[in-house]
Amino acid sequence: MGTQAQNVQSSYARTDIDEKLAKQKELDDWLPITSSRNAKWWYSAFHNVTAIVGAGVLSLPYAMSELGWGPGVVVLVLSWIITLYTLWQMVEMHEMVPGKRFDRYHELGQHAFGEMLGLYIVVPQQLVVEVGTDIVYMVTGGKSLKKFHDTVCSSCKDIKLTYFIMIFAAPHFLLSHCPNFNSISVVSLAAAVMSLSYSTIAWGASAHKGVQNGVDYGYTAKTTSETVFNFFSALGDVAFAYAGHNVVLEIQATIPSTPEKPSKGPMWRGVVIAYIVVALCYFPVALVGYWMFGNNVDDNILISLEKPTWLIAMANMFVVIHVIGGYQIYAMPVFDMIETALVKKLHFQPSFMLRFTARNVYVALTMFVAISFPFFGGLLGFFGGFALAPTTYFLPCIMWLAIYKPKKFSLSWWTNWICITLGVLLLIVAPMGGLRQIILQAKNYKFYS
Template identity: 60%
Template sequence: MGSLGKGRSETVSYEYGSKSTDNMFRAFNALGQIAFAYAGHAVVLEIQATIPSTHEKPSKVPMWKGAICAYFINAICYFPVAFIGYWAFGRDVPDNVLQGLQKPSWLIAAANLMVVVHVIGSYQVYAMPVFDLIENNLVKTCHFRNGFPLRLIVRTSYVAFTLFIGVTFPFFGDLIGFFGGFGFAPISYILPSIIWLVIKKPKRFSLNWFMNWICIFVGAVIMLASTIGGLRNIVADSSTYKFYS
């Protein structure tokens, strides 16, 4: 809505940049950002484990419906922002579209508030496995007593550390592409397909077999390309970064 209200900039350009190599690495980084945005597979199994499941009513039925609904909502939220943002800003669209808007101020404030609400909820879901891993290691190796004081200290310290990293290093888009390829592409595209092939053992050269191997190949390409692209962009853009900007 904000990009649509702002309209197209007078200097908007949809042409490729003059450096073809830079465009290639930016495209690689974009693949990682897409993988990061649609990387809900990391918590799917934990969510499904909380759903009651019986032979008559397996948990995969409501889980499949929920996954379709979730990705549909993601699509109707992300795609209009991407298309209209590119229409308004062209190739100079910022990593955070809100930074390119100046008005209306109430819309920008409301959007930032929704981001805060979203992060407060989603952060807990994604960080729970990390919390559990750190706390279990401290209990087993350092013999800390498991309880509320330990959870309070560990979780507060972890959130404060990630907040410090997020505020200190302003290369948001490059980092998302890097971690999207390095961390989320394997667990979203490669590992699930490998596990399916090992457990289900579909007939070789069948449609199911081909689809899983295509997912593995695509995931490997995204992982390598976006990791290289993100790392290269971080190095290339480091000269223009301003800490705590």
Template identity: 70%
Template sequence: MSHSEENSVDVDVVAARQKKIDDWLPVTASRNGKWWYSTFHNLTAMVGAGVLTLPYAMSNMGWGPGATVLFLSWIITLYTLWQMVEMHEMVPGKRFDRYHELGQHAFGEKLGLWVVVPQQVIVEVGTCIVYTVTGGKSLKKFHDTICPDCKDIRTSYWIVIFASVNLVLAQFPNFNSISVISFGAAAMSLMYSTISWCAAINKGTEPDVSYGLKATNSTDAVFNFLSALGDVAFAYAGHNVVLEIQATMPSTPEMPSKKPMWRGVILAYIGVAFCYLPVAFIGYYIFGNSVDDNILITLQRPSWLIATANFFVFLHVVGGYQVFAMPVFDMIETYMVTKLNFSPSTVLRVTTRSIYVALTMLIAICIPFFGSLLGFLGGLASAPTSYFLPCIIWLRLMRPKRYGLSWTINWICIFLGVLLMILSPIAAMRNIIMSAKDYKFFS
């Protein structure tokens, strides 16, 4: 056998092994996603239980700044999402199936990984932990509302129940196989958002409603405003899974994946506006600055409706957990089979995923105040991945004309995103320090 024939055999062996791995990994295993899968995957990833804190965020910003921040965030993140969908197949014949692959194409093999992966992991793992806490607390609220006389059960036990459900669902092999779960979660987010603003209208405005800022002094007002900015920013963390969702779409030269993907994104963003804006504006209009940081707490009646809404939140975060965990499973499993040379198998999948779910559960039980911590980490990680990293990659790869429209818009987004990344963690850190004295581990 000649040297060139040996080389071609080696290349074929490597290609065959790579194909076997791709057909097993959760992001690339199934490429027959429909455009509407993109709608509910994106809606599930975007609309977290964080939507219920938006009236509280409004109370720390006031009508003018609050409305401006909400609309601006919606527009900027839709624009950066469009950029990512466009860049997925910018190199003919190649697909950037994962956020870090696009980062590596823009910044180089090593630097690309360091720029993207730490931030993406913080957002995705952090979201899974917060959803574990939220799921446990929502189940507890549901139980306590329908049965006020029952024995009080500690939040830790509810967190374990939530994690047990996810332990089973985490065994679904790939993104397309969880589309039914994701669809259910997206429907739940629309339901509980609608319940919260309809129940607020039904209650009617408070007799002595005030729209002045919550804070009594200017220092608190500034920090509360920055913290509210963070709350709004984290409401748009879906960019961390968007390329992975697009990777599940079929693609041909005549019908590239960006067409069905973008159609789904537009519909998802209409859904996001339908969830966020009424909850934020109606909740703030009805309760003014007396609203709690979760509007369902402020709305204690009718109790059956609030219990239903809490159960819907629980169902939603179960689906949300799966959507954010899937790219993490993909990273872990890629590392296990390519770097540690494990062979792709069901045993490997069950073991790694069960350990991941167990770890997120343990952290959730130990640190039930993780939400404030995510405010800090999320400001550092979610602002870049959603607000300005796509713009930097776009400027680097597309090279739009200097001072032209595209160039200017991208620099404005980068400027606003960097401000957000610097300012919101400061406020979150202050909140953590201020309330640290009341924190109880294993509560």
């Protein structure tokens, strides 16, 4: 009898486990990150280009003006090297456990730090980065649309920035209903091509315009404290320019994987191509833009360029197309988190209406915040330091040390600790400069103007 009861209990337990696994599979097949795993390596390339090259590239000449030639070049090159290294770490860690994939940043965090602590460490930072980036992209898209309108129709009636942000938000109420990453691959490819195009126009038009009369490469700040705060803010601008780590595991999750052919192979190939494109976009724009305009450059290089009119108008429209794709890339992991919480925590049934409502509310909220606080330069500095420094510069290194435990004072140990030290310094100083800029700009700002 005892054996029979045990067998019945064991059967119930197996049935319960099977039901849970079936429900989890059904949910995974519905959630945007895990519903499609048939991406090719080139999907990784253009998704990463779209994720990394964004609004930040246009602010790099301005960042250079606040950093100066020597520190500026060092910061740009170091950031490129460090972020490529930490990106490699994340690609490697995606399938470090045989038979398991860490499809989301927080899942890797949970493996490194523990079930609850990993969530508390990663999720708030990742949400700040992704939601913050989407807000900044709303502002960038609205400003670029306004610049396009003002350029092609200089005699037209002036239209408030608020309306242009609303116009930019309109397509997202449709695009946000694409179910997963692979379904927005065409949008992402167009965005990646646009990023290379407008970056080339930005530095090409700057070079064509030539070095401006009376160009000055000194700091514009009148006091030492102002110079230091501007320097800090510029560090945040550069950090914002390297933001792709927050979606890299989610992008890798879309690539098929087998023990013989793990996903890290095609993913890394795509990342290398993406980083070559990043270098081709970032370094010419930053260096040529600063060389031509000096410390008179605007926080968006395209605003400093007025002629040829048709080219500048086209570049601004390219920016709009790119940040449409960029918004969707950063929104997809947020949709995944929201939909997971609604189904698992609040026990809603996965459905079209649930997704339709949740995603529309998210787009509306990011639009509202962008309309309320369109401080482009300050937002870059603040978000760049506060959120992107941990998730991009040093959190992957901490996870690497916690999981792989490299030998003390080995090359890997030193490399990771150097990245962690530089990242923590960036985390401390960059938000200070960005917040100061926001406060200064807010003094003269009229809401919903």
